[in-house]
Amino acid sequence: MSPDAKNALPATNEDTCGPYFPIYFREPALEDLTRVDAGVVGQASGTPIVLRGRVLDRHGDLAHGAILELWQANAKGVYRTPAHGDDADIDPWFDGFGRLRTASGAYEFRTIMPGAAAGRAPNITVTIFSDGISRIVTQLFFEGQGANATDPVLLAVGDDAPRLIARHDGRTANGAEVYLFDIVMAGDGETPFFDDLES
Amino acid sequence: MSTEGRILGIGPTDNTSDQRTPRERLRLIPAAARESFVPVVPARFRASPHEWDMTRTAPDRPRAQGVPIEVTGTVRTQSGAPVRHALLEVWSANHFGRYRHIEDQSGLELDDNHLGMGRVFTDADGAYRFWAISPGAYLARPDIGRWRPKHIHLSVSGGASRLITQMYFPDEPNNAADPMAILMGDAFSRNVGKPRDVGGADVEEAYDFDIVVGGRNATFFE
Numbered sequence: 001m002s003p004d005a006k007n008a009l010p011a012t013n014e015d016t017c018g019p020y021f022p023i024y025f026r027e028p029a030l031e032d033l034t035r036v037d038a039g040v041v042g043q044a045s046g047t048p049i050v051l052r053g054r055v056l057d058r059h060g061d062l063a064h065g066a067i068l069e070l071w072q073a074n075a076k077g078v079y080r081t082p083a084h085g086d087d088a089d090i091d092p093w094f095d096g097f098g099r100l101r102t103a104s105g106a107y108e109f110r111t112i113m114p115g116a117a118a119g120r121a122p123n124i125t126v127t128i129f130s131d132g133i134s135r136i137v138t139q140l141f142f143e144g145q146g147a148n149a150t151d152p153v154l155l156a157v158g159d160d161a162p163r164l165i166a167r168h169d170g171r172t173a174n175g176a177e178v179y180l181f182d183i184v185m186a187g188d189g190e191t192p193f194f195d196d197l198e199s
Numbered sequence: 200m201s202t203e204g205r206i207l208g209i210g211p212t213d214n215t216s217d218q219r220t221p222r223e224r225l226r227l228i229p230a231a232a233r234e235s236f237v238p239v240v241p242a243r244f245r246a247s248p249h250e251w252d253m254t255r256t257a258p259d260r261p262r263a264q265g266v267p268i269e270v271t272g273t274v275r276t277q278s279g280a281p282v283r284h285a286l287l288e289v290w291s292a293n294h295f296g297r298y299r300h301i302e303d304q305s306g307l308e309l310d311d312n313h314l315g316m317g318r319v320f321t322d323a324d325g326a327y328r329f330w331a332i333s334p335g336a337y338l339a340r341p342d343i344g345r346w347r348p349k350h351i352h353l354s355v356s357g358g359a360s361r362l363i364t365q366m367y368f369p370d371e372p373n374n375a376a377d378p379m380a381i382l383m384g385d386a387f388s389r390n391v392g393k394p395r396d397v398g399g400a401d402v403e404e405a406y407d408f409d410i411v412v413g414g415r416n417a418t419f420f421e
Contacts, residue, residue, distance in 0.1 A: 006399055007277040010415025013383045013390050015365040018352060019215075020300040022290050022316040027245065054252040057218040065302065069361075071238035081239045082358070082420040095241040103302070118236065129363055132215030135208070136225075136400045137236065191303045194235050195225035197205030 014134035019031070019065050021129070023102055024194035030099040033070075033111040044094035046075025046112030048176040052167065055105050055128065058187030062105025066130040070098035070109060072123070077115030110176065121154065128183065135191045140181050143168045158191045175186060210378025212345050226320070237419045240356040244286040244319035253289065253317045253331040254402070262269040263313035265294025266333040269400045270366065270392060272408040273325045274355055281325025285357025289315045289329055291350070296337030305337060321357065330402055336373055348373035348380075353410070359419050360412040367391045368406075 029037055036042045051070075055063040073079045073096060076089040080096050098109050114122045125139045141148055142166050148154055154161040166181035184191045204225030210216035228236050249258050254267040274282040292298050292315060297307035299315050313332055321327045336356060339347040348371045355362040367374055369391050374380055380387045392406030 005414075007413070007418065009275065009277045009279055009411045010386070010389055011277055012362065012364050012410045013386055014362060014413075015379050015383075015390065016210075016216075017354070017363045018365075020290065020298040020303055021352075021354075022288070022300065024314075024316045025288050025318070029243075059218060060223070061218070063219055069238065071235075071335050073235075079235070079239070080241070081234075081237070083234070095243070097238060097241050119231055120235065123235065125238060127238065127361070130215075130219055132210065132213055132217075132219040135361070135363065136207075136221060139232075139236065152231040156229050157226060186221050190221055190223050192223070193225050194228050194236065196228060196416055198204050198225070199228035199233060199236075199415075 003199055014133055016134060016167040017067060017129045020130040021065065021067055021104075024102060026101065027099065030097065031109060033094065033096070033098050033109070036093060044074070044112050045091050046094075046115070048110065048174070049113050050108060050110055050172060050176045050178045051124070051181060052106070052108040052178070053181040053183065055102065055107065055130075055183045055185065057185055063130055064103060064105045065101065066105060066128055067099065067101045068107055069127040070111065071125040071127070072111065072114040073117055074098045074194065075112055075115045079117070113177065116147055119152070121145050121151035123151070123153070126183070128185070133185070137173070137196055138183070138191055138193050139164065141165045142179060160192045168194040208382045211381055212340060212343060213378035216378060227273030234419070236360050237416045238361060239359050239420075240286075240361060242284060244318070244320065246320070250317035250336060251319045251329045253291075253329060256312060256314045261312050262292060263310050265334045265335070265341065267330060267402040268333050268405060269328065269330050269397065269402045269405040270351065270408055271326070271328045271405070272362070272410060274321050274327065274357065274410045274412065275325055276360060276412050276421065278418050278421060280361045280418070280421055282321060282412060282417075283323050283325055283356040285321045285325070285355055285360065287319050287321065287327055287329075288354040288356075289319065289331065290333055290352045291404060292334040292337060294332055294335050305327075333368075333404065336371070345376060346373040348377050355410060355412060360417040362410065362412045364410070366391060366406070366408045369394060
């Protein structure tokens with residue numbers, strides 16, 4: 001089937017989520033991917049990390065009310081997709097999808113360090129929704145990974161690659177590695193964003 | 200596939216859109232990395248069984264003020280495949296245009312029988328249904344007299360399909376000046392609910408709103 005035939009129906013337009021995405025829809029298990037639900041025995045494999053940062057607008061102000069969604073491979077570099085559902089390296093306690101809404105514009109996720117898929121450096125895809133925009137997408141990487149030098153996404157953005165690399169900032173008392181990643185939605189120092197409709 | 204990414208449009212008269220819309224052309228994703236940009240939302244959704252009826256806060260509570268409506272439709276990908284057992288998160292203002300959200304400082308009237316937030320799921324055919332109060336329009340830019348037309352927010356999560364959109368209402372006077380409607384251009388009509396007979400439902404108006412999740416992500420694993 002050609003791509004055109006596969007995309008025959010006219011798509012509903014994406015639209016802004018506006019400022020009032022319900023906090024009521026919050027799901028704590030999607031903000032801490034290292035654990036499952038309260039009281040349930042089960043643990044994602046891998047190195048715990050804390051990923052924190054700020055979402056900033058073109059004036060350098062915090063983008064309050066933004067929704068961030070994460071998508072990543074498990075510690076062995078395997079994504080939980082229909083293409084890999086039966087892979088022996090699927091982690092039964094790790095889905096790899098996270099979501100939070102930040103009231104202030106500052107955010108913090110707890111997750112595990114993603115493994116490297118073939119030909120790639122460890123990375124996390126980040127989807128951002130907020131008032132004033134529809135969905136925008138980027139992908140972040142981790143300071144100190146040798147594979148960053150040959151990753152196709154980092155190579156594709158050229159001199160802007162440092163803007164996609166989260167900075168390592170030590171280790172918490174609980175043993176989680178801390179990474180800092182600010183997202184600049186627009187203007188000076190703008191984060192590179194990717195077009196998943198035209199790519 | 201085109202050889203360039205898009206430059207995103209900025210909604211006219213929308214300050215937040217000016218502050219937050221990326222100015223650079225979006226980058227194309229290298230083919231070797233394309234699959235990694237297809238998030239698959241896990242189907243671990245939570246909702247209370249009464250959330251489909253947003254005309255009241257619970258089955259044993261009175262109806263909220265305003266016009267109760269039914270919204271039904273299907274969720275499909277662009278290939279026509281139903282998005283089965285997907286999560287629809289729905290939120291909307293009350294009859295007076297006020298959201299029951301701690302950050303809505305508009306001062307418009309609250310209605311103690313209106314929550315305006317609910318979650319429903321598509322069935323095995325991709326079909327969904329909910330009841331809501333027809334939302335009020337509200338003055339979004341008092342300084343220039345620009346209103347936000349009546350709309351219901353919908354967020355779709357199901358497998359590789361991910362969409363946040365809004366359903367608008369036909370023939371509303373404020374539709375034409377809405378910044379997001381202007382960006383949609385002629386395609387705005389896709390985001391307008393189609394009135395239909397109420398049938399036996401205990402509501403005053405009914406709309407069909409079929410949702411098609413666009414882009415290559417939604418069909419990536421088909």
